[in-house]
Amino acid sequence: MIRMTHLGGPTVLLELGGWRILTDPTFDPPGRKYHFGWGTSSVKTAGPALQPDEIGPVDVVLLSHDHHADNLDDRGRGLLPAAGTVLTTPAGARRLAAPNVRGLSAGETTSLEAPGKERLSIRGTPCRHGPPLSRPVAGPVIGFALTLGHAAAVSVWMTGDTVLHRPVRRLARELDVDVLLMHLGNVRFPVTGPLRYSMNSRDAISLMRLVRPRLAVPVHYDGWSHFSEPTDHLRTTLDRAAGVPDIVRWLEPGRPTDL
Template identity: 40%
Template sequence: MKPRPSLFTPPSRTEYDMADPMSARKNCAATVLGGPTTLIDVGGLRILTDPTFDDAGHHGYLNKTAGPAASETEIGIVDVVLVSHDGHPDNLDNRGRAFAMTAPLILSGPLSADRLGSPAVGLSPWSSHAVARGDGLGELTITAVPAVHGPQDGERDADGNINCEVTGFVLSGEALPTIYVSGDNASLDTVAQISRKIDGIDVAVLFAGAARVSTKFNGRPLSLDSRGAAAAAAILGAKIVVPAHYDGWAHFSEGRADIEHAFFEAGLSQRLHIAEHGNWIPLTA
C-alpha cells in the first residue's frame, strides 16, 4: 500500500456519554464487547470484528467463561463483519456466526469465506475491498494483512498456514485514522512486515491474551502476549492501542493487568486505551 501522511491526532481522555444506547453510532470510536468482539464506528460505518455472542459454556475443548457486554440485538445493524478466521469458536461462536450471516458484507480470508458462503468475500493478504462510507465522504478501504496463529517456527498445514488461515485487517480512508485489527496473530515479524508496507497506522486493536492450548505447539502462545503487544505497538508506532481477546475464555493465559504492566514497563502506558467492556474509546481528537 502506498505510504500516506497521517492526518490523525490522538484523542483526549474525555469519555463518551455512556447513557447513549449501544445501537447509537459514535463518531469514530471503538468498544470491546468481550473476547475478540469489537465494534468500530468509523466513517459513518459500523464494523464488527470476530462476533462471539454465546453465553458462557463449553465449546468442545474451549471453555467460554463470560458472555458479551452487549447482545447482537443491542448493538443494532452493522455494515461490515470482519472474521479473522471461522474455525475456532472463540473467534466465531454459534450466535456470532448467525448474526454475521445477516450482515450485508463479511470480509475474511479466502478459505474462511468459501466455508461461510454469501455474503462473505475472501481477501488474500494485501488485497483490499472498498465500502461506501456512511458519512458520504468517499470510501473506507479495508485491506487484508497476514497473521500467524502460533509460533513462527510452528508446523504449517497443507495450505501453508500455522494452525489455520488467519487474516488481519487495516481500515483506512481520507481524514480518518488508519486502524489495524490484528486477529489472532502471534508473530512480531508479521507486525514488522505490516509496518513496512502500510505507513501511518494510528490505532491498533491487538488480540493480546496469549492464548494457549497445551496440545498445540508445546503450549506456546497462539496470539500476542502482553510484552508482544507492547512491542507491536512500538513497531507500528500506533498512537492508540486497544487490547482485545484477553478475557472471556479459559485458554487466555494473560489478562488486563498483565497488559497494563507490560505497557508500563515499556514506557508506553499513554498509548494504551482500556475501558470496561461496552464502554466506548474515542479514536480521534
C-alpha cells in the same frame, strides 16, 4: 473520530466514516467448552457486554477466521446474514458460502462505498496463528487495515489472532496507523505445552514501538480458558513499559468510547 465499543473477547463495534463495523462476532453465554481441533479446546468464561439485538445495524463484519469459536461462535454466526458485507479469509468465505461474504488475502485490498458514508478501503494483513509450521493445525487467519477516503494513514489496524512474526513486523514498519487494535492473551493449550498461538504483553510492546500508533487498544485477552497471560500481568506490563502507557487505551466492555 473513531468510536469503539468493546463487547467482549475480540468483538468490537467500530464506528467511523459513517460505517458500523463489527469485528469477530462472539455472543454466546459463558460456561460452554468448545473444541478447536487436534486435541485443543477452551471454555468460555465471560459473556458479551451486549447482545446482537442491542448493537443496531451492522454494515461490515471483519472476521479474522471462522473456524475457532472464540472468534465466531453460534450467536455470532447467526448475525452474519443481516450484515451488509462480511470479509474473512478465502477459505472462510468458501465455508460460509453466502452472497454477502468475501474472501480477502494478506496484501489484497477491497473498497466499500455507500451513500452518506466515506469510501472505506480494507487491506488484508498477514497473520500466523501459532509457531512456524502451525498453519495446518491453526488454519488461515487474516487481519485488517482500514483507511477512509483518500487518507494516507490507516484509521484502524486490527491485528487478528497472530504471533509477532516477520511479516507482521515488516508491515508494522510500513504503516502509518491511527488506532492499533491488538489481539493478545498469549494463547496456549496443554496438549502443545509451551507453544504460543497469539501475542503476549511483551509482543504488544514490541509491536507498538514498531508501529508508533496514536492509540493502541488491547482486546481478546480474557474471557476464555486458553489465555495464559493473566489480565493483571498484561495491564501491569503495559503500564510500566517506557513510552507505552501514554498510548494504551483500555476499553470498558459495553461503553462506547471516542478515540
